[in-house]
Amino acid sequence: MVYNFNAGPGILPPEVMEEAARAVLDFNGSGLSILEVGHREAPFVAVMEETRSLIKELLQLESNREVLLLQGGATMQFMQVPMNLLATNQTAAYTDTGTWSAKAIKEAKVFGAVDVVASTKEIGYTSMPASVTCSDTSAYLHITTNETIAGTQWQNIPYQSRVPLVADMSSDIFSRALDFNRFGLIYAGAQKNAGAAGATLVVVNPDILGKTDRNIPSILDYRLHIKEGSMLNTPPVFAVYVVLLTMRWLKKQGGIAAMEKRNQEKSDLLYQTIESIPLFHLPVSKESRSKMNVVFTFKDPSLEASFSQQCKEAGIVGIKGHRSVGGYRVSLYNALPLSHLEVLIQLMRDFAQRNG
Numbered sequence: 001m002v003y004n005f006n007a008g009p010g011i012l013p014p015e016v017m018e019e020a021a022r023a024v025l026d027f028n029g030s031g032l033s034i035l036e037v038g039h040r041e042a043p044f045v046a047v048m049e050e051t052r053s054l055i056k057e058l059l060q061l062e063s064n065r066e067v068l069l070l071q072g073g074a075t076m077q078f079m080q081v082p083m084n085l086l087a088t089n090q091t092a093a094y095t096d097t098g099t100w101s102a103k104a105i106k107e108a109k110v111f112g113a114v115d116v117v118a119s120t121k122e123i124g125y126t127s128m129p130a131s132v133t134c135s136d137t138s139a140y141l142h143i144t145t146n147e148t149i150a151g152t153q154w155q156n157i158p159y160q161s162r163v164p165l166v167a168d169m170s171s172d173i174f175s176r177a178l179d180f181n182r183f184g185l186i187y188a189g190a191q192k193n194a195g196a197a198g199a200t201l202v203v204v205n206p207d208i209l210g211k212t213d214r215n216i217p218s219i220l221d222y223r224l225h226i227k228e229g230s231m232l233n234t235p236p237v238f239a240v241y242v243v244l245l246t247m248r249w250l251k252k253q254g255g256i257a258a259m260e261k262r263n264q265e266k267s268d269l270l271y272q273t274i275e276s277i278p279l280f281h282l283p284v285s286k287e288s289r290s291k292m293n294v295v296f297t298f299k300d301p302s303l304e305a306s307f308s309q310q311c312k313e314a315g316i317v318g319i320k321g322h323r324s325v326g327g328y329r330v331s332l333y334n335a336l337p338l339s340h341l342e343v344l345i346q347l348m349r350d351f352a353q354r355n356g
Helices: 014-025 042-059 073-085 099-108 222-227 237-252 255-276 301-313 338-355
Strands: 066-070 091-096 113-119 141-144 165-168 185-189 200-204 293-298 328-331
Touching (some): 042 066, 042 255, 066 222, 073 099, 073 165, 099 113, 099 165, 200 222, 237 255, 293 301, 301 338
Parallel strands (some): 091 113
Antiparallel strands (some): 066 200, 185 200, 293 328
C-alpha cells in the first residue's frame, strides 16, 4: 500500500484513475482511445462542455463568468494575466507571500509597473498579511490564496479592494467555499485538486478584458479563448477528461461544502498531532496555516534521516519538504482519505515515543 502526500501532481480519487485508464483503451465504447479522439468531434466537445458546466456549478458562478481550460500551468498565467490586464501606463498591485507569488511578481514586471502592497518575505513567509490596501487606480490586486511551499493560506480573502481581484488558486481551489464571483480572475493548475497535470483552469469576468493598449498574441488572448470555447488550439484532451471525471467525483461527494468539512477535519487532526509532539516544530503562525499543505520540521534535524526511512518503509511518499526550505510537507488534497492520514499520524506518534 502506498500513501500519497505529494504536493503536486497530487493524489487522485481511485475511481477517477480507473475510469481514465479505461478511456485510454476505449473511450465511451467508441473503439478509440481518449488519447486519439478528435478534439473537434462531438464526443470530446461534449466532454469540454460538461467539464466547464460542472466547474460553473460547483463554484456557483454567475452566468457571465467564463470558464477556460488552457495549457501552460499557473506559470504561464504569471505572464498571461498582466499581458491581458495591465496597460503599459498602469500599475498592478501584488502581495508577496511566498515562492509562487514572488514568481508571479517577477513575470508581471515584464509588462508594467508592480506595487508590492503587502509582503511577509522578511519573516520568512511564515504568515499571510494581516491586511492589504492598494490604490484605486491599480489595474488589479493579485494574491496567491495558498502557498504550497511555505504552508500558508489566506483565511481572510481581501475582497474589499475596489479593483479586480486576481487569484492563483492552484493548490486550494475546490477545497473550501468562497465567494468566487468576487474575483475578477482565478487561475489554477489542475494537478492538485482539479485533475491531472496539463490542464489549467481560468475563471474570468469578461468585463475586465480588452482594456489595455497592448497587442496580445492570439494564443495568449483570453477573449479569443472565450470565443472559441477553450478550443482556439488543440486542448490538452486527456487532462481535460481527467478534470471532468474529478468534477463528477467532487459533485458526487457533496461538492465544495463537503470537501471543506473533510479538509478541516484532516488539517485539525494533523496540526493537533504535531503540536502534541515535542520533537516537531510548526513554523507557520496559527492564523495563517494552510489546510492543504502542512509544513513542519524537527527541532533536532539529526532525526530526519531515521524518520524519512521509516516513512519510506511504511509506504508513505511525498512528505519531504520543498528543496528550497527543507523539513516536511504533508499535502491534504480533496482526494486524500482520512484513513491515509491516520497511518502517517500513527507513525509520527510511534516515532516520537521511541525518540522522545
